[in-house]
Amino acid sequence: MDAVLAEMLLWFELYRLQENYIDVIDSDRLEAWPELFTADGVYEILPKENVDLGLEIGIMHCFGRPMMRDRIVSLRKANLYEPHTYRHLTSGLTYTRLDSDTIAMQSNYVVVQTLTDGESRLYQAGRYYDRVIRTDEGWRYQHKRAVYDTSRVQTLLVTPV
Amino acid sequence: MGEGLSQNANGSLIQTAYFPRRDGSRIPYEIYTSPAIYRLEQERIFHGPVWSFVALEAELPRPFDYKSTFVGDTPVVVTRAEDGQFAAWVNRCAHRGAIVCRHARGNARTHICVYHQWSYDPRGNLRGVPFRNGVNRRAGMPADFDPVHNGLEKLRLETYGQLIFATFSDAAPPLYDYLGPQMRPGLERLARKPMAYLGCVRQYARANWKLYSENVRDPYHASLLHAFFSTFNLIRAGMRFDSVGSDDGLHTWLRYFHTEDTSGGAAYKSAQVSSFKEGLRLEDTSVLEPSREFADGMSPHIQSIFPQAVVTQIQNSLAIRQILPKGPDHFELIFHFFGYEDDPPDLRMKRIKQANLVGPAGLISMEDTLATELVRGGTAGGINPCGIVDMGLEASREDADRSDVSESHIRDFWRGYQKLMGL
Numbered sequence: 001m002d003a004v005l006a007e008m009l010l011w012f013e014l015y016r017l018q019e020n021y022i023d024v025i026d027s028d029r030l031e032a033w034p035e036l037f038t039a040d041g042v043y044e045i046l047p048k049e050n051v052d053l054g055l056e057i058g059i060m061h062c063f064g065r066p067m068m069r070d071r072i073v074s075l076r077k078a079n080l081y082e083p084h085t086y087r088h089l090t091s092g093l094t095y096t097r098l099d100s101d102t103i104a105m106q107s108n109y110v111v112v113q114t115l116t117d118g119e120s121r122l123y124q125a126g127r128y129y130d131r132v133i134r135t136d137e138g139w140r141y142q143h144k145r146a147v148y149d150t151s152r153v154q155t156l157l158v159t160p161v
Numbered sequence: 162m163g164e165g166l167s168q169n170a171n172g173s174l175i176q177t178a179y180f181p182r183r184d185g186s187r188i189p190y191e192i193y194t195s196p197a198i199y200r201l202e203q204e205r206i207f208h209g210p211v212w213s214f215v216a217l218e219a220e221l222p223r224p225f226d227y228k229s230t231f232v233g234d235t236p237v238v239v240t241r242a243e244d245g246q247f248a249a250w251v252n253r254c255a256h257r258g259a260i261v262c263r264h265a266r267g268n269a270r271t272h273i274c275v276y277h278q279w280s281y282d283p284r285g286n287l288r289g290v291p292f293r294n295g296v297n298r299r300a301g302m303p304a305d306f307d308p309v310h311n312g313l314e315k316l317r318l319e320t321y322g323q324l325i326f327a328t329f330s331d332a333a334p335p336l337y338d339y340l341g342p343q344m345r346p347g348l349e350r351l352a353r354k355p356m357a358y359l360g361c362v363r364q365y366a367r368a369n370w371k372l373y374s375e376n377v378r379d380p381y382h383a384s385l386l387h388a389f390f391s392t393f394n395l396i397r398a399g400m401r402f403d404s405v406g407s408d409d410g411l412h413t414w415l416r417y418f419h420t421e422d423t424s425g426g427a428a429y430k431s432a433q434v435s436s437f438k439e440g441l442r443l444e445d446t447s448v449l450e451p452s453r454e455f456a457d458g459m460s461p462h463i464q465s466i467f468p469q470a471v472v473t474q475i476q477n478s479l480a481i482r483q484i485l486p487k488g489p490d491h492f493e494l495i496f497h498f499f500g501y502e503d504d505p506p507d508l509r510m511k512r513i514k515q516a517n518l519v520g521p522a523g524l525i526s527m528e529d530t531l532a533t534e535l536v537r538g539g540t541a542g543g544i545n546p547c548g549i550v551d552m553g554l555e556a557s558r559e560d561a562d563r564s565d566v567s568e569s570h571i572r573d574f575w576r577g578y579q580k581l582m583g584l
Binding site for chain 1: 265266361362365366367386389436438441443444448493513514516517520521522523524527
């Protein structure tokens with residue numbers, strides 16, 4: 001029974017990490033987004049087309065929190081784009097223990113984007129490939145890779161998915 | 162033809178667009194929106210005497226590798242045959258017109274149409290027709306059916322600088338001459354070593370393809386639209402710059418050379434350019450810092466090969482952009498990233514890091530598609546208004562080529578376009 005409870009607790013903690021992740025993005029609290037990673041954490045967005053071929057190029061590659069913070073500063077101050085909201089929907093969370101403090105986690109995601117014209121469009125569908133580790137502050141992403149099925153990015157991508 | 166009228170392939174007169182000046186300085190907005198113009202472009206440009214970029218050689222390293230792509234909006238497959246030579250054919254079965262190759266990339270000795278299983282070799286030659294002689298010798302193909310004359314429609318194909326170009330037209334000059342003495346050195350500059358294909362990313366815009374073609378010939382916008390360029394001194398007005406165009410006006414190569422700006426961007430501050438962000442700092446500047454691999458100090462290198470290629474080097478990020486028209490109101494932009502086979506790991510890592518600069522989420526380039534969509538939004542439904550392309554109109558050719566705010570290459574583009582289109 002203890003093993004079942006421990007498993008449920010782990011699932012709950014991982015699920016809560018993912019829900020926090022989605023909340024900071026969809027609620028436009030992007031300054032908190034890098035904090036869900038370890039200091040040297042890696043965040044990447046790649047098309048499935050490249051990943052399937054073992055190719056490394058994606059549309060966003062952040063190596064460490066400083067690069068993530070630079071992305072957000074750039075989004076706030078430098079880049080030009082149409083105001084928009086994201087709504088993330090995720091499903092199918094699965095995980096594998098790599099060691100007592102390291103988990104490989106996967107789930108599906110869909111991002112619905114709403115622009116100023118008020119129309120909501122399916123912006124991106126994909127799958128998260130995460131490696132998360134237990135830290136003093138709780139579970140944090142050591143590596144998060146968003147691999148998108150949607151072949152083309154409509155107009156541009158400025159907000160992390 | 163008269164004002165705004167053209168004759169199409171069937172000989173019918175169609176309403177197109179009227180350019181009120183011949184110098185390319187007034188652009189009628191219907192040139193970006195008209196379905197009739199779009200159809201005429203497919204005929205006179207994309208099926209006309211031009212060479213369209215279709216692939217890097219490095220995308221097809223092995224015999225029988227193939228890639229699906231487009232010339233204009235016609236689906237085309239590029240293959241490498243058994244002997245290592247490249248070929249290209251229209252992805253349309255000779256039988257009933259179905260798509261033959263249904264995959265983006267792969268490796269195949271034969272390409273088989275799933276509809277009736279007609280099969281083709283990598284060069285597009287017809288190799289098999291099921292039940293060609295009928296069943297029990299009844300109801301087969303006519304006796305004079307000749308597979309040799311019923312293959313896939315083939316394109317002429319030539320390569321330069323490890324880039325593969327294709328054309329539908331017998332009238333296109335050899336690729337070497339099409340690129341000309343002004344463009345060949347740019348391709349040679351980036352092709353001194355065997356390339357390695359690193360992957361592609363795709364972007365889709367709700368705008369006409371020519372708006373993007375203008376954008377990449379337009380140094381005026383670079384440091385104004387893109388805050389990253391001016392703020393981090395990747396491009397600032399007044400830096401060492403030159404440019405060159407082909408004689409027909411269609412191709413353009415913009416060349417920037419890093420120049421220290423001891424004034425700290427004073428020109429932008431005094432002009433109150435709102436996109437210049439004086440206080441902006443990056444915590445991790447490695448995304449901007451080049452690893453010195455080109456002795457000439459050039460960056461960016463932005464080279465447009467009409468109609469569907471833009472060859473770019475920005476710091477250590479190397480890419481060929483392919484512009485694919487998708488109807489009058491949409492285009493797809495595919496960034497083909499490359500490095501070199503002998504890249505040391507740290508340089509390869511640098512290229513991946515600097516992929517952040519370009520592409521759909523490019524720190525310095527994401528605004529380009531936004532700009533094209535804003536023009537599309539603003540020009541919808543207009544009756545006879547024109548865009549103004551006057552910067553540098555009265556400058557000498559030499560001054561215009563050295564000015565990073567001149568719009569001379571946009572005017573050249575339109576002059577070349579009008580000639581091809583007969584407008």
